[in-house]
Amino acid sequence: MYYPIAIMYGSPNINIFISVFNTNINESADFLNNIPILYIIPSIVLIVIAALALKTRKYLPNIKSVALIAPFLLIVLFNPLKVYSTTNSITSESVRFTLFRFANELYQSYKIVVASELKMKQLMAQPSTWAPSLPANDYDTYIIVIGESVRRDFMHAYGFSIANTPFSSTANGLFFQNYISAAGSTQASVSGSLVRRHNGELQHNNNIINLAKKQGLSVYWISNQGSLGNDDFGVSQIGKQADSVTFLKKGEYDAQSFSDRDLLPHFQQAIVEKPSAKKLIILHLMGSHSDFCSRVDHQYDEFFISKKLSCYVQSIKNTDNLLAELAQTASSNHKKWTMIYFSDHGLSAMHQEQGKVVNFQHGDRSKQNFQVPFFITAYDAKQRKEIHDYRSGLDFLSLYAQWTGSEEPLLSDKCDLLSDMNCHKKIQVINFEDKLVDYDSLADLPFTL
Ligand SMILES: [Zn+2]
Structure with a gap:
C-alpha cells in the first residue's frame, strides 16, 4: 500500500x-x-x-x-x-x-x-529572549503573504511565457531573483523561516510573532491552512501566538475547502480595526497546493501542456490577483503599507507523458524545489529593482528585522539583505530528513517544453 x-x-x-x-x-x-x-x-x-x-x-x-x-x-x-x-x-x-x-x-x-x-x-512555553528596537521607518502596516508551492519560473514576473502575474509583473519594489526557500515542504520551510535557529536547533520561543509583539506591533495571523483544534503542530501553533488569530479551516475533521479569496474580509477587518496601531498582518495561503485543479475549481483561462499544469498556472494567477486586492485594500484605507510575498517552497517534475512533464510534486532533491518568488512592494515604492544575489529562507528573520528597520541583537546580520550585496554566505536548505544540505549540491532540473 x-x-x-x-x-x-x-x-x-x-x-x-x-x-x-x-x-x-x-x-x-x-x-x-x-x-x-x-x-x-x-x-x-x-x-x-x-x-x-x-x-x-x-x-x-x-x-x-x-x-x-x-x-x-x-x-x-x-x-x-x-x-x-x-x-x-x-x-x-x-x-x-x-x-x-x-x-x-x-x-x-x-x-x-x-x-x-x-x-x-516545552520551548514555546518559555519566554522569548528577543530585545528589538522599535521599527525605525514610518510604515504603519507590514503585510507578509506566505504563498504555497509556487515555482518562480512559473510566474510571468520571473520570465514565464504566459502572462499570469499582472500585479507582480508591474508592481514597484524589490524583486529577489535568487531567493532559496528554507525547505521543500510547508511545515519545515515556514517554521525554518519564522523561527530562530540556533546551533542547528529551532528556538521556538523566539519566533516572528513574539518578535513583532516586542517591536510594538499588533500581530494578525490569517490562515487558509489547517489547524488541528487542540492538538496543534508546527506552523499553526506559531500562528496562534498572534494577537488576533483566524483559521478558515478549523479542526482536523473540517472537510470544507476555502478559496484564498475568503481571507479578504478578515484582512479588511484587520486593516480597519485599531486605526492607530502599527500592525503586522500575516496571511498563509493555500495558493498552488496540490491538487492544483481543486485550488482553481477546475477552471483555467489558458491551457498549458496538461490539465494539471494549466490549473497550476491559473492558481498562480489567482494568487497574483489576491496580492493586487490586498494592496488595493490597504491603499484605499490610507495605510502606509509595505508587503512581502514569498512562496514556502517550489516543486519538482513528477509525472511524464510522451517525454513531457504533466504534473509537479513536493521534493528535496532538485534546486527547483527551493527556487521561489520573493518580493517586497509598498505604497510608496517608486521603482522596480532586482536583487540578484542569493538570499536564503533560513535568514528570513534577519531580512524581516531589516525590512521593519529594527535592530535585534540575536539577528545581527552584518550584510544588507535588502540591497544587491554579496553576503558571501553558503546557501543551505533543510531536506526531508531534517538535515541541512548545500543548495549547490542539488540537481538542477529546469523545466523544458
Ligand atoms: Zn507548501
Missing part, C-alpha cells in the same frame, strides 16, 4: 510524518487525488498476490520447512552479521531486509517527530 508513495517521495522519512501529523481530511483527499493511477496498479497486484497466497496455504513437513526458512534467515541476517563482524555491535539500522527496514524507518521517523513536537511545546 505504501508503494505509490515510495515512488513519489521515497522511503518513510521525517517529512512524511510531519505532513501526516499536520494534515486534514481535505488535504488527504487532494493528496490521494494526485497519485497517478499507474502507481496504484502495482499495489493492487501485490495485494491480490497476498490474498491468493493466503488462500493457497500449504503445510509442509518440518524438514522441508527448515530447508525453506534457512535461506530466508540467511538473507535477513547477512547484513547484521556483516556489520557485527566489523563494528562489534548491531543496531536496528543494520537489518537491511526490506520489510524490517520499512517498519524500522516508520518507527524511527515517528519517534523523532513526536520528540521534536514535545520539545517544541
